[in-house]
Amino acid sequence: MEINVRTAWTLLKVNPPLFARKAYNKLLVETSQFIGRPRGRCLKRCHGVTFECPVDADVTIREMWFGAYELEVADLVRRLLKPGDVFIDVGANIGYYSFLAACRVGRQGQVHAFEPVPQYFQQLSNLAALNPGYRFIFNACALGEQQGIATV
Numbered sequence: 001m002e003i004n005v006r007t008a009w010t011l012l013k014v015n016p017p018l019f020a021r022k023a024y025n026k027l028l029v030e031t032s033q034f035i036g037r038p039r040g041r042c043l044k045r046c047h048g049v050t051f052e053c054p055v056d057a058d059v060t061i062r063e064m065w066f067g068a069y070e071l072e073v074a075d076l077v078r079r080l081l082k083p084g085d086v087f088i089d090v091g092a093n094i095g096y097y098s099f100l101a102a103c104r105v106g107r108q109g110q111v112h113a114f115e116p117v118p119q120y121f122q123q124l125s126n127l128a129a130l131n132p133g134y135r136f137i138f139n140a141c142a143l144g145e146q147q148g149i150a151t152v
Contacts, residue, residue: 022071026063043130044099047106050130051099052123064096074100081105089113090143094123102127102134110135116142116150 012019044051044065053065063069077100081087087101092113101111113136115121121140128136142150 018071018075022068026068046099046103049099049102049134051095052126052130054094054123061094064094069096073097077101078104081109084108086110086112091115092124092138093117093120095127098124098127098136102131102136107133107135110137112137112139114139114141114143116140 041052041054042065044053054061060069067074074097077087077097081101081104083104083106085105086109087098087105089095089098089101089111092098092115095113095115098111098113102109105111111134113124115124115138118140121138124138128134128138
């Protein structure tokens with residue numbers, strides 16, 4: 001497990017509960033390869049919203065599954081959004097933050113997501129299919145400071 005000691009110490013001083021949650025979730029991710037790691041495509045649920053998580057993909061996806069992915073940013077999403085808000089997810093990838101946002105903004109709010117990579121956009125689109133009644137607006141394009149076409 002990679003640890004940045006300075007960052008860990010700062011987080012421990014500033015937000016001990018978040019530090020403990022992050023350490024615990026990271027431990028789950030690291031040990032999941034040895035004990036009972038979920039396989040295939042698993043469903044993660046939060047406040048009535050369902051997210052399909054392909055946990056076999058890579059460690060980043062497993063971090064999403066266990067709630068350890070970019071925990072500080074996820075915590076901000078949880079603290080700042082409220083029911084009825086509008087959330088914009090630029091570079092949405094498979095939709096983890098769109099999922100977290102939908103959990104907070106609820107059926108009254110909106111989640112707008114932009115993802116240009118077709119395979120990720122397909123996974124992102126599954127989020128809307130799994131959650132009828134939530135207002136997702138997904139766009140298969142990139143956002144940037146200049147107009148043009150990018151190749152991958």
